[in-house]
Amino acid sequence: MSTKQMLFSGFGGQGILFAGKFIAYKGLIEEKQVSWLPSYGPEMRGGTASCSVIVSDDPVGSPIVSKPDVLVAMNLPSLDRFEASVAPGGMIFADSTLIERKVARDDVKVFYIPATRLAGENGMPTLANMIIVGKILKELNEFDEDAINAALKKVISAKHADMMEVNLKAMRIGAEN
Numbered sequence: 001m002s003t004k005q006m007l008f009s010g011f012g013g014q015g016i017l018f019a020g021k022f023i024a025y026k027g028l029i030e031e032k033q034v035s036w037l038p039s040y041g042p043e044m045r046g047g048t049a050s051c052s053v054i055v056s057d058d059p060v061g062s063p064i065v066s067k068p069d070v071l072v073a074m075n076l077p078s079l080d081r082f083e084a085s086v087a088p089g090g091m092i093f094a095d096s097t098l099i100e101r102k103v104a105r106d107d108v109k110v111f112y113i114p115a116t117r118l119a120g121e122n123g124m125p126t127l128a129n130m131i132i133v134g135k136i137l138k139e140l141n142e143f144d145e146d147a148i149n150a151a152l153k154k155v156i157s158a159k160h161a162d163m164m165e166v167n168l169k170a171m172r173i174g175a176e177n
Contacts, residue, residue: 003069004070005067005087006068006069007052007065008020008129009078009081009082010049010072010075016049016074017049018155019132023133025154026147029147029150029154033060034053034060035054037053037065066085068086069086069090071093072093073094073095074128074129075095075098079099091109091139092109093136094111095116096113097114097116099112115128115131118174130174131174136174149164152167
């Protein structure tokens with residue numbers, strides 16, 4: 001991997017920024033160059049949220065992701081807004097629980113993950129984001145539990161240490177679907 005540009009997008013409250021921050025910390029732990037740029041509407045929960053993440057072997061010149069290699073769309077407005085911007089040959093990960101339409105493009109690899117449904121069925125209703133992250137890591141051949149655990153320790157505060165194992169479980173569910 002030389003450079004992966006990722007764009008996470010959805011509603012505020014879906015863990016978009018957390019998922020991006022996790023990927024950025026995982027990159028740092030693996031001694032990569034990273035950029036994490038959050039963006040959200042003034043409404044916060046329920047408004048729009050997106051997060052640009054770049055993980056590279058080389059220094060990152062700009063944190064702006066205009067042609068993502070990987071797009072995570074956790075709601076229909078996000079897919080509608082960013083589908084066309086994905087680089088040809090890129091990947092789109094869509095939460096099929098909340099997005100009923102199919103991706104119109106045929107020059108990208110698409111993964112429909114019923115993340116919100118899987119999260120609810122497994123008693124972790126707030127972790128659809130990490131189910132999708134697990135799927136991304138599997139598809140990129142980067143599902144390394146040591147690096148995942150180290151990154152989780154960075155993004156989960158000591159106050160919420162009890163969430164470590166449930167986040168890892170969510171990522172395993174994603175990797176298996």
